[in-house]
Amino acid sequence: MFDLHSHSTNSDGQHSVSEVAQMMSDSKVRYWSLTDHDTILGWESARQAADNQGLVFIPGVELTCAPGLPANAKVLEHQGLERASDSWHLLAYFPNIEFQSQQHKQFKTWLAPLGEGRIPRMRTMVEKLSELGMPVDLNAVLARAGDSVGRPHLADEMMQLGYVETRHEAFEKWIGDGKPAHITRPKPSIVDACKAVHAAGGITSIAHPLYYCVDSESLIAYCLESGVDAIECFHRSHSDKYRFELWSAARDAGLSVTCGSDFHGKMYNQTPGRMAVPAATLPIQFKN
Ligand SMILES: [Zn+2]
Numbered sequence: 001m002f003d004l005h006s007h008s009t010n011s012d013g014q015h016s017v018s019e020v021a022q023m024m025s026d027s028k029v030r031y032w033s034l035t036d037h038d039t040i041l042g043w044e045s046a047r048q049a050a051d052n053q054g055l056v057f058i059p060g061v062e063l064t065c066a067p068g069l070p071a072n073a074k075v076l077e078h079q080g081l082e083r084a085s086d087s088w089h090l091l092a093y094f095p096n097i098e099f100q101s102q103q104h105k106q107f108k109t110w111l112a113p114l115g116e117g118r119i120p121r122m123r124t125m126v127e128k129l130s131e132l133g134m135p136v137d138l139n140a141v142l143a144r145a146g147d148s149v150g151r152p153h154l155a156d157e158m159m160q161l162g163y164v165e166t167r168h169e170a171f172e173k174w175i176g177d178g179k180p181a182h183i184t185r186p187k188p189s190i191v192d193a194c195k196a197v198h199a200a201g202g203i204t205s206i207a208h209p210l211y212y213c214v215d216s217e218s219l220i221a222y223c224l225e226s227g228v229d230a231i232e233c234f235h236r237s238h239s240d241k242y243r244f245e246l247w248s249a250a251r252d253a254g255l256s257v258t259c260g261s262d263f264h265g266k267m268y269n270q271t272p273g274r275m276a277v278p279a280a281t282l283p284i285q286f287k288n
Protein backbone atom coordinates (compact mmCIF):
# COMPACT_ATOMS: atom_id res chain seq x y z
CA MET A 1 0.00 0.00 0.00
CA PHE A 2 2.98 2.31 0.51
CA ASP A 3 5.35 3.53 -2.16
CA LEU A 4 7.33 6.45 -0.84
CA HIS A 5 10.02 6.63 -3.50
CA SER A 6 9.38 7.26 -7.19
CA HIS A 7 10.57 9.41 -10.07
CA SER A 8 8.91 11.13 -13.02
CA THR A 9 10.14 13.01 -16.08
CA ASN A 10 10.71 15.96 -13.74
CA SER A 11 14.00 14.22 -12.94
CA ASP A 12 15.30 10.99 -14.45
CA GLY A 13 12.09 8.96 -14.56
CA GLN A 14 10.65 7.65 -17.80
CA HIS A 15 6.98 8.54 -17.23
CA SER A 16 5.00 11.71 -16.65
CA VAL A 17 3.60 12.40 -13.19
CA SER A 18 0.10 11.32 -14.22
CA GLU A 19 1.38 8.08 -15.74
CA VAL A 20 3.27 7.29 -12.53
CA ALA A 21 0.11 7.97 -10.50
CA GLN A 22 -1.83 5.63 -12.79
CA MET A 23 0.76 2.86 -12.38
CA MET A 24 0.81 3.31 -8.60
CA SER A 25 -2.94 2.93 -8.56
CA ASP A 26 -2.77 -0.15 -10.83
CA SER A 27 -0.29 -1.67 -8.34
CA LYS A 28 -2.78 -1.07 -5.50
CA VAL A 29 -0.65 1.58 -3.83
CA ARG A 30 -2.64 3.85 -1.48
CA TYR A 31 0.04 6.16 -0.05
CA TRP A 32 2.26 7.55 -2.76
CA SER A 33 5.19 9.92 -2.71
CA LEU A 34 6.82 11.43 -5.77
CA THR A 35 10.49 11.98 -4.90
CA ASP A 36 12.19 13.43 -7.94
CA HIS A 37 15.87 14.31 -7.56
CA ASP A 38 16.42 17.79 -6.16
CA THR A 39 13.19 19.22 -7.54
CA ILE A 40 9.65 19.68 -6.27
CA LEU A 41 8.28 20.83 -9.60
CA GLY A 42 6.01 17.79 -9.86
CA TRP A 43 4.10 18.39 -6.63
CA GLU A 44 1.10 20.28 -7.99
CA SER A 45 0.47 17.90 -10.86
CA ALA A 46 1.11 14.90 -8.62
CA ARG A 47 -1.47 16.01 -6.09
CA GLN A 48 -3.97 16.46 -8.89
CA ALA A 49 -3.12 13.07 -10.38
CA ALA A 50 -3.32 11.42 -6.95
CA ASP A 51 -6.78 12.92 -6.39
CA ASN A 52 -7.89 11.56 -9.74
CA GLN A 53 -6.64 8.07 -8.82
CA GLY A 54 -7.89 8.12 -5.23
CA LEU A 55 -4.35 7.99 -3.82
CA VAL A 56 -3.06 9.75 -0.71
CA PHE A 57 -0.22 11.94 -2.00
CA ILE A 58 2.78 12.78 0.17
CA PRO A 59 4.89 15.58 -1.35
CA GLY A 60 8.49 14.40 -1.42
CA VAL A 61 11.93 14.98 -2.88
CA GLU A 62 15.21 13.04 -3.01
CA LEU A 63 18.09 15.31 -2.06
CA THR A 64 21.61 14.67 -3.32
CA CYS A 65 23.90 15.21 -0.33
CA ALA A 66 27.55 14.81 0.49
CA PRO A 67 28.34 11.41 2.04
CA GLY A 68 27.61 11.26 5.74
CA LEU A 69 30.20 8.58 6.53
CA PRO A 70 33.14 7.12 4.63
CA ALA A 71 32.61 3.66 3.17
CA ASN A 72 33.66 0.75 5.34
CA ALA A 73 36.44 -1.34 3.77
CA LYS A 74 34.94 -4.63 4.93
CA VAL A 75 31.49 -3.82 3.55
CA LEU A 76 33.01 -2.73 0.23
CA GLU A 77 34.89 -5.98 0.00
CA HIS A 78 31.79 -7.97 0.94
CA GLN A 79 29.82 -6.25 -1.83
CA GLY A 80 32.68 -6.66 -4.31
CA LEU A 81 32.99 -2.91 -4.89
CA GLU A 82 35.99 -0.64 -5.22
CA ARG A 83 34.25 2.46 -3.96
CA ALA A 84 30.86 3.52 -2.66
CA SER A 85 28.53 6.06 -4.26
CA ASP A 86 29.99 9.58 -4.00
CA SER A 87 26.78 11.08 -2.69
CA TRP A 88 24.16 10.07 -0.16
CA HIS A 89 20.52 10.47 -1.09
CA LEU A 90 18.17 11.84 1.51
CA LEU A 91 14.43 11.42 1.04
CA ALA A 92 12.33 14.25 2.42
CA TYR A 93 8.58 14.10 3.00
CA PHE A 94 6.18 16.92 3.70
CA PRO A 95 2.87 15.24 4.56
CA ASN A 96 1.33 18.39 5.99
CA ILE A 97 2.78 21.15 3.86
CA GLU A 98 0.43 23.73 2.43
CA PHE A 99 1.26 24.65 -1.14
CA GLN A 100 2.38 28.25 -1.57
CA SER A 101 2.73 28.67 2.20
CA GLN A 102 5.75 30.47 3.62
CA GLN A 103 7.34 27.10 4.47
CA HIS A 104 6.85 25.81 0.95
CA LYS A 105 8.41 28.93 -0.55
CA GLN A 106 11.35 28.87 1.84
CA PHE A 107 12.14 25.26 1.07
CA LYS A 108 11.87 25.93 -2.66
CA THR A 109 14.36 28.79 -2.34
CA TRP A 110 16.77 26.57 -0.39
CA LEU A 111 16.44 23.81 -3.01
CA ALA A 112 16.78 25.99 -6.12
CA PRO A 113 20.60 26.13 -6.40
CA LEU A 114 20.87 22.38 -5.78
CA GLY A 115 18.61 21.29 -8.61
CA GLU A 116 19.84 18.83 -11.21
CA GLY A 117 17.70 20.87 -13.53
CA ARG A 118 19.82 23.97 -13.43
CA ILE A 119 20.38 25.38 -16.88
CA PRO A 120 23.76 27.06 -16.16
CA ARG A 121 25.25 23.69 -15.19
CA MET A 122 23.86 22.07 -18.33
CA ARG A 123 25.26 24.90 -20.44
CA THR A 124 28.75 24.30 -19.01
CA MET A 125 28.49 20.56 -19.63
CA VAL A 126 27.47 21.21 -23.23
CA GLU A 127 30.48 23.53 -23.63
CA LYS A 128 32.78 20.86 -22.25
CA LEU A 129 31.42 18.27 -24.65
CA SER A 130 32.00 20.65 -27.53
CA GLU A 131 35.63 21.13 -26.40
CA LEU A 132 35.90 17.35 -26.44
CA GLY A 133 34.79 17.31 -30.08
CA MET A 134 31.11 16.55 -29.51
CA PRO A 135 29.09 19.68 -30.27
CA VAL A 136 25.60 19.53 -28.75
CA ASP A 137 22.85 22.14 -29.11
CA LEU A 138 21.76 23.24 -25.63
CA ASN A 139 18.27 24.08 -26.89
CA ALA A 140 17.85 20.57 -28.26
CA VAL A 141 18.69 19.20 -24.79
CA LEU A 142 16.28 21.62 -23.12
CA ALA A 143 13.56 20.64 -25.59
CA ARG A 144 13.84 17.03 -24.37
CA ALA A 145 13.22 18.02 -20.77
CA GLY A 146 10.00 19.01 -19.11
CA ASP A 147 10.48 21.66 -16.49
CA SER A 148 13.73 20.27 -15.20
CA VAL A 149 16.65 19.41 -17.44
CA GLY A 150 19.09 16.73 -16.30
CA ARG A 151 21.92 14.56 -17.49
CA PRO A 152 19.63 11.83 -18.91
CA HIS A 153 18.30 14.40 -21.39
CA LEU A 154 21.85 15.25 -22.41
CA ALA A 155 22.65 11.55 -22.77
CA ASP A 156 19.64 11.08 -25.06
CA GLU A 157 20.77 13.96 -27.26
CA MET A 158 24.28 12.46 -27.42
CA MET A 159 22.72 9.19 -28.58
CA GLN A 160 20.70 10.98 -31.23
CA LEU A 161 23.88 12.66 -32.49
CA GLY A 162 25.63 9.30 -32.66
CA TYR A 163 28.32 10.11 -30.07
CA VAL A 164 27.27 7.18 -27.90
CA GLU A 165 25.15 4.08 -28.32
CA THR A 166 23.37 4.13 -24.97
CA ARG A 167 22.62 6.36 -22.00
CA HIS A 168 24.86 4.12 -19.97
CA GLU A 169 27.79 4.75 -22.31
CA ALA A 170 27.22 8.52 -22.14
CA PHE A 171 27.45 8.39 -18.36
CA GLU A 172 30.31 5.89 -18.20
CA LYS A 173 32.50 7.74 -20.69
CA TRP A 174 31.56 11.39 -20.57
CA ILE A 175 28.95 12.81 -18.22
CA GLY A 176 28.90 10.51 -15.18
CA ASP A 177 30.37 11.68 -11.88
CA GLY A 178 34.07 12.41 -12.33
CA LYS A 179 34.01 11.92 -16.12
CA PRO A 180 35.51 14.50 -18.53
CA ALA A 181 32.35 16.50 -19.27
CA HIS A 182 30.87 16.29 -15.79
CA ILE A 183 30.31 19.39 -13.72
CA THR A 184 29.81 18.86 -10.02
CA ARG A 185 27.02 20.72 -8.36
CA PRO A 186 26.84 21.86 -4.79
CA LYS A 187 25.86 19.13 -2.35
CA PRO A 188 24.57 20.00 1.11
CA SER A 189 25.61 17.93 4.10
CA ILE A 190 22.99 15.54 5.48
CA VAL A 191 22.84 17.68 8.62
CA ASP A 192 22.12 20.89 6.68
CA ALA A 193 19.57 19.16 4.47
CA CYS A 194 17.78 17.81 7.57
CA LYS A 195 17.65 21.31 9.04
CA ALA A 196 16.12 22.76 5.86
CA VAL A 197 13.55 19.95 5.67
CA HIS A 198 12.62 20.20 9.34
CA ALA A 199 12.27 23.98 9.06
CA ALA A 200 9.60 23.34 6.43
CA GLY A 201 7.84 20.82 8.68
CA GLY A 202 9.14 17.78 6.80
CA ILE A 203 10.81 14.53 7.82
CA THR A 204 13.80 12.75 6.32
CA SER A 205 14.83 9.20 5.47
CA ILE A 206 18.20 7.94 4.24
CA ALA A 207 17.56 6.45 0.78
CA HIS A 208 18.89 3.02 -0.29
CA PRO A 209 21.62 2.76 2.37
CA LEU A 210 23.05 -0.35 0.72
CA TYR A 211 24.83 1.88 -1.82
CA TYR A 212 26.92 3.64 0.81
CA CYS A 213 28.74 0.55 2.04
CA VAL A 214 28.62 1.35 5.75
CA ASP A 215 27.74 -1.11 8.49
CA SER A 216 24.23 -0.89 9.97
CA GLU A 217 25.37 0.03 13.45
CA SER A 218 27.40 3.05 12.28
CA LEU A 219 24.59 4.10 9.96
CA ILE A 220 22.04 4.11 12.75
CA ALA A 221 24.35 5.98 15.12
CA TYR A 222 24.94 8.52 12.37
CA CYS A 223 21.20 9.02 11.77
CA LEU A 224 20.50 9.56 15.46
CA GLU A 225 23.28 12.09 15.72
CA SER A 226 22.50 14.00 12.51
CA GLY A 227 18.77 14.46 12.93
CA VAL A 228 17.73 11.94 10.26
CA ASP A 229 14.25 10.63 11.13
CA ALA A 230 14.14 7.32 9.28
CA ILE A 231 15.96 4.81 7.10
CA GLU A 232 14.70 3.38 3.84
CA CYS A 233 15.18 -0.22 4.93
CA PHE A 234 12.63 -1.43 2.43
CA HIS A 235 14.24 -0.47 -0.86
CA ARG A 236 13.99 -2.60 -3.97
CA SER A 237 17.76 -3.19 -4.06
CA HIS A 238 17.89 -4.70 -0.57
CA SER A 239 17.97 -8.42 0.02
CA ASP A 240 15.53 -9.86 2.59
CA LYS A 241 18.45 -10.46 4.90
CA TYR A 242 19.67 -6.85 4.74
CA ARG A 243 16.13 -5.48 5.12
CA PHE A 244 15.57 -7.55 8.21
CA GLU A 245 18.92 -6.72 9.76
CA LEU A 246 18.49 -3.00 9.18
CA TRP A 247 14.83 -2.90 10.16
CA SER A 248 15.50 -4.70 13.46
CA ALA A 249 18.42 -2.43 14.26
CA ALA A 250 16.41 0.72 13.39
CA ARG A 251 13.47 -0.44 15.46
CA ASP A 252 15.69 -1.15 18.46
CA ALA A 253 17.20 2.33 18.14
CA GLY A 254 13.76 3.94 17.92
CA LEU A 255 14.23 5.07 14.31
CA SER A 256 11.40 4.86 11.80
CA VAL A 257 11.74 3.08 8.48
CA THR A 258 10.37 3.84 5.02
CA CYS A 259 9.60 1.77 1.99
CA GLY A 260 10.08 2.62 -1.66
CA SER A 261 10.33 1.00 -5.05
CA ASP A 262 12.54 3.81 -6.41
CA PHE A 263 10.41 3.45 -9.53
CA HIS A 264 12.04 5.07 -12.58
CA GLY A 265 10.05 3.44 -15.36
CA LYS A 266 8.88 0.36 -17.15
CA MET A 267 11.89 0.40 -19.45
CA TYR A 268 13.98 -0.56 -16.43
CA ASN A 269 11.65 -3.52 -15.77
CA GLN A 270 10.43 -1.94 -12.56
CA THR A 271 6.99 -1.98 -10.98
CA PRO A 272 5.74 0.41 -8.33
CA GLY A 273 4.45 -0.71 -4.94
CA ARG A 274 4.10 -4.36 -4.00
CA MET A 275 6.61 -4.28 -1.16
CA ALA A 276 5.81 -5.53 2.29
CA VAL A 277 6.56 -3.09 5.09
CA PRO A 278 5.70 -3.26 8.80
CA ALA A 279 3.35 -0.26 8.94
CA ALA A 280 3.94 0.25 12.65
CA THR A 281 7.52 1.37 12.04
CA LEU A 282 6.69 3.89 9.32
CA PRO A 283 7.05 7.51 10.38
CA ILE A 284 3.90 8.46 12.26
CA GLN A 285 2.57 10.83 9.62
CA PHE A 286 1.88 8.04 7.17
CA LYS A 287 -0.32 5.95 9.40
CA ASN A 288 -3.65 7.70 9.01
ZN1 LIG B 1 18.66 7.64 -5.00
Ligand SMILES: [Zn+2]
Nearest residue numbers: 005007062262
Ligand atom coordinates in the same frame (compact mmCIF):
# COMPACT_ATOMS: atom_id res chain seq x y z
ZN1 LIG C 1 15.41 7.51 -6.22
